[in-house]
Amino acid sequence: MRRILPLLLAAPLLLAQAPSPQAAPETQPVYNAADSIIANAPASHWIDIPAxxxxxxxxxxxxxxxxxxxxxxxxxxxxxxxxxxxxxxxxxxxxxxxxxxxxxxxxxxDPAKPKAAPLxxxxxxxxxxxxxxxxxxxxxxxxxxxxxxxxxxxxxxxxxxxxxxxxxxxxxxxxxxxxxxxxxxxxxxxxxxxxxxxxxxxxxxxxxxxxxxxxxxxxxxxxxxxxxxxxxxxxxxxxxxxxxxxxxxRWQMMDTASPSFAAVVQARANRTGFFPRPAGAADLCTLRVPVRAVK
Amino acid sequence: MRRILPLLLAAPLLLAQAPSPQAAPETQPVYNAADSIIANAPASHWIDIPAxxxxxxxxxxxxxxxxxxxxxxxxxxxxxxxxxxxxxxxxxxxxxxxxxxxxxxxxxxDPAKPKAAPLxxxxxxxxxxxxxxxxxxxxxxxxxxxxxxxxxxxxxxxxxxxxxxxxxxxxxxxxxxxxxxxxxxxxxxxxxxxxxxxxxxxxxxxxxxxxxxxxxxxxxxxxxxxxxxxxxxxxxxxxxxxxxxxxxxRWQMMDTASPSFAAVVQARANRTGFFPRPAGAADLCTLRVPVRAVK
Structure with a gap:
C-alpha cells in the first residue's frame, strides 16, 4: 500500500489543461476543489500573457x-x-x-562591452x-x-x-x-x-x-x-x-480579481478530504496564481 | 564581477563550528549579525540532542x-x-x-509481517x-x-x-x-x-x-x-x-528560550548591510533553530 500526501500546492504550476491524477469522478477527493474551480473557470477569468x-x-x-x-x-x-x-x-x-x-x-x-549604466x-x-x-x-x-x-x-x-x-x-x-x-x-x-x-x-x-x-x-x-x-x-x-x-x-494567468481566483483562495485555505482540520487561512506564497498553456 | 545574494537563511543548518564564508573580519557584512550571535552563544544556551x-x-x-x-x-x-x-x-x-x-x-x-496496529x-x-x-x-x-x-x-x-x-x-x-x-x-x-x-x-x-x-x-x-x-x-x-x-x-540545538536565540530572531528580522529596508519581521519557517555538531 502506498501512502500519499495530497497533491494541492505540490505542483509549481496549476495547468488547467493537465488532467489531475486524482480527477477520476468516482475517486476525486474534496480537497481538489481548487483544481475543479480552475478547470471550470470561464475564459473571462483568464488573462493572456504577452508572448x-x-x-x-x-x-x-x-x-x-x-x-x-x-x-x-x-x-x-x-x-x-x-x-x-x-x-x-x-x-x-x-x-x-x-x-x-x-x-x-x-x-x-562580454569583455568588450563597457559596464552598463546603473538601472x-x-x-x-x-x-x-x-x-x-x-x-x-x-x-x-x-x-x-x-x-x-x-x-x-x-x-x-x-x-x-x-x-x-x-x-x-x-x-x-x-x-x-x-x-x-x-x-x-x-x-x-x-x-x-x-x-x-x-x-x-x-x-x-x-x-x-x-x-x-x-x-x-x-x-x-x-x-x-x-x-x-x-x-x-x-x-x-x-x-x-x-x-x-x-x-x-499561448500562456494565460488567472485574473486575480476574478471570482474564480477568490474561490481558489477559499478552497486552498479550507481544504477538506485529506484534511481533518482545514487551516482556515493560507499564506501568500502558498496561494499561487494558476497559469496555463492553451492551444 | 560576481553578484551575490546574502547568505543568511540559505544554509539549512547554521553550524556554529563551520567558518562562515564571509567571516573574515575585514569583510564581514553587518547582516551576518545572526551568525556572530550563534558563534558566540555560551554553552548554557545550547541543548544536547540525545544520540x-x-x-x-x-x-x-x-x-x-x-x-x-x-x-x-x-x-x-x-x-x-x-x-x-x-x-x-x-x-x-x-x-x-x-x-x-x-x-x-x-x-x-515485509510481506510476512502482519499490518501494524494503528498508532x-x-x-x-x-x-x-x-x-x-x-x-x-x-x-x-x-x-x-x-x-x-x-x-x-x-x-x-x-x-x-x-x-x-x-x-x-x-x-x-x-x-x-x-x-x-x-x-x-x-x-x-x-x-x-x-x-x-x-x-x-x-x-x-x-x-x-x-x-x-x-x-x-x-x-x-x-x-x-x-x-x-x-x-x-x-x-x-x-x-x-x-x-x-x-x-x-554529538549534536546540539540552540535553546529557543535563551537570550541568544531571542537575539538571533531579532537579527534575522532586522537584517542590515545588504538590506536597505529590513523587514522588521520574519515568519516561523525562516526562523530556523540553529543546530551544530560538536567534538
Whole structure:
C-alpha cells in the first residue's frame, strides 16, 4: 500500500489543461476543489500573457519559461529583453544553486562591452495605476495580495507595492553594496519564500514552467552555493522571447480579481478530504496564481 | 564581477563550528549579525540532542541525520526506532520527490509481517508540560513560536501545540482517509513550508544534516512526484540510530528560550548591510533553530 500526501500546492504550476491524477469522478477527493474551480473557470477569468513578456531559457537541465513583469520593473525588463535579443544569455552559465534558496545564472561575459549604466532600483513602485486584491489572511511582512495575476504586497504608509519573493519568483542579483544589478545575473527562488528580500532587490518575474529540473540541480560546494569549477556550471544554450519562437504556446494567468481566483483562495485555505482540520487561512506564497498553456 | 545574494537563511543548518564564508573580519557584512550571535552563544544556551533521538539514514544520494521528537509524537517515534533497530529501513527506497513539496521514503516491505496496529494520531498534543516561546511576529496560521528547540505553533482555544511544517520537517505519510500512518513511510519537506498540513499529519522530527543532495534528487514523473520505475528509486542502504554508531558526532540545538536565540530572531528580522529596508519581521519557517555538531 502506498501512502500519499495530497497533491494541492505540490505542483509549481496549476495547468488547467493537465488532467489531475486524482480527477477520476468516482475517486476525486474534496480537497481538489481548487483544481475543479480552475478547470471550470470561464475564459473571462483568464488573462493572456504577452508572448513578448515570456523569456524561454534552454539549459543543460531543461527549458524554463519565465514571465517578465514590466509593470513592476520596466527598466530591468527592458534591459533583459535587450540582452535576450542580442544573444547575450546564449552560452551563459548557471553559476549557483543554494539549497532552500536560489538557482542563479549569468549572461555570457562580454569583455568588450563597457559596464552598463546603473538601472533604477525598482524594488517597489507606486500603487497608483495598480489594481490590488488583498489577501483575506494575515501576512507576517506586509499587506499581502495580488496585482493582476502576481503575488504581491503593499504598504499603505508609503503608497507602494512590490512583487513578493516566493517559490519561482525571478529577481536580479546584485552586489553587496546596495546597487540595482545590471540584469546580466538573474536568480529564481527554489526554497521557502525569502520575503525578507522584498523591497531589497528588483524582482522581474516568475517561472511559468520548467523550474523542476533546475531546482533539482546539484547544490554548489562553495560559499552561497556557487559552483567551484567552470565544468560544474550548467550551460545556457539559448534564450529567446516567446515572441521570437514560431508556434510557441499561448500562456494565460488567472485574473486575480476574478471570482474564480477568490474561490481558489477559499478552497486552498479550507481544504477538506485529506484534511481533518482545514487551516482556515493560507499564506501568500502558498496561494499561487494558476497559469496555463492553451492551444 | 560576481553578484551575490546574502547568505543568511540559505544554509539549512547554521553550524556554529563551520567558518562562515564571509567571516573574515575585514569583510564581514553587518547582516551576518545572526551568525556572530550563534558563534558566540555560551554553552548554557545550547541543548544536547540525545544520540538515541537521531536517525542516521544512508542512501544512494548521501547521509541524512534526522532528529526525532518523542515529546510530540511518542508512539510514532517509538515505532520508528523499533523499525530502525530491526533493520526494516535497510534496503528501503526513496519513492517520491515532488518539486516544492516533499521527498518521501519507505521501509523495506515485509510481506510476512502482519499490518501494524494503528498508532494514535499525534497530530498535536496538550500544551501542558511544554515551554512555549512565542514568536514576536504575526503568523498566518496560528500562534507561532518554539518549544525547546523546535519550530512549533499552538492554539490557546484547544490548549494544544504541534510541530510546524517547515523546510526539513519530517512527517509520517498516510493514506487519504484520515489514519495515522504506521511509520514505515516518512517524508521531509523540500519546498515552501506547507503549514496547511499542520495538525493533519504526525510530524516526528527534522533533518539536522544532509538534506541537500536529497532535495536535489530528480523529481518523479508520476502523479504526486512518485517515481515510475523501481530502478529510479534511490536505495536506502542503511539506517541506524546515532546511539548505535561509535564515534558519531554529538549534536546540539540552540535553546529557543535563551537570550541568544531571542537575539538571533531579532537579527534575522532586522537584517542590515545588504538590506536597505529590513523587514522588521520574519515568519516561523525562516526562523530556523540553529543546530551544530560538536567534538
Amino acid at each position: 513578448d513578456d515570456i523569456m524561454v531559457m534552454e539549459t543543460a537541465a531543461g527549458t524554463m519559461a519565465i514571465q517578465l513583469a514590466p509593470q513592476f520593473a520596466p527598466a530591468h525588463v527592458a534591459a533583459i529583453k535587450a540582452l535576450v535579443r542580442t544573444g547575450q544569455f546564449d552560452d551563459g552559465r548557471i553559476v549557483r544553486v543554494q539549497d532552500n534558496y536560489v538557482v542563479q545564472w549569468t549572461a555570457r561575459p 533604477p532600483a525598482e524594488y517597489e513602485r507606486p500603487m497608483a495605476g495598480l489594481s490590488f486584491t488583498p489577501s483575506p489572511y494575515q501576512d507576517t511582512y506586509a499587506q499581502a495580495g495580488w496585482v493582476s495575476g502576481w503575488q504581491a504586497a503593499r504598504d499603505p504608509a508609503t503608497g507602494t507595492a512590490w512583487l513578493a519573493h516566493c517559490y519561482a519568483t525571478v529577481g536580479v542579483g546584485r552586489d553587496n553594496p546596495p546597487d540595482t544589478g545590471d540584469s546580466t545575473e538573474l536568480y529564481t527562488v527554489i526554497g521557502h519564500g525569502p520575503r525578507h528580500l522584498d523591497r531589497n532587490i528588483a524582482n522581474v518575474g516568475r517561472v511559468l514552467s520548467g523550474i523542476e529540473p533546475h531546482a533539482a540541480l546539484p547544490r554548489g560546494s562553495e560559499a552561497l552555493g556557487f559552483y567551484r569549477t567552470e565544468a560544474e556550471k550548467p550551460k545556457i544554450t539559448r534564450v529567446r522571447l516567446a515572441s521570437q519562437i514560431p508556434g510557441f504556446a | 538515541d533521538d537521531i536517525m542516521v539514514m544512508e542512501t544512494a544520494a548521501g547521509t541524512m541525520a534526522i532528529q526525532l521528537a518523542p515529546q510530540f509524537a511518542p508512539a510514532h517515534v517509538a515505532a520508528i526506532k523499533a523499525l530502525v533497530r530491526t533493520g526494516q529501513f535497510d534496503d528501503g527506497r526513496i519513492v517520491r520527490v515532488q518539486d516544492n513539496y516533499v521527498v518521501q521514503w519507505t521501509a523495506r516491505p 494514535p494520531a499525534e497530530y498535536e498534543r496538550p500544551m501542558a508540560g511544554l515551554s512555549f516561546t512565542p514568536s514576536p511576529y504575526q503568523d498566518t496560521y496560528a500562534q507561532a513560536g518554539w518549544v525547546s528547540g523546535w519550530q512549533a505553533a499552538r492554539d490557546p482555544a484547544t490548549g494544544t501545540a504541534w510541530l510546524a511544517h517547515c523546510y526539513a520537517t519530517v512527517g509520517v505519510g498516510r493514506d487519504n482517509p484520515p489514519d495515522t500512518g504506521d511509520s514505515t513511510e516518512l517524508y521531509t519537506v523540500i519546498g515552501h513550508g506547507p503549514r496547511h498540513l499542520d495538525r493533519n499529519i504526525a510530524n516526528v522530527g527534522r533533518v539536522l544534516s544532509g538534506i541537500e543532495p536529497h532535495a536535489a534528487l530528480p523529481r518523479g514523473s508520476e502523479a504526486l512526484g512518485f517515481y515510475r520505475t523501481e530502478a529510479e528509486k534511490p536505495k536506502i542502504t542503511r539506517v541506524r540510530l546515532a546511539s548505535q554508531i561509535p564515534g558519531f558526532a
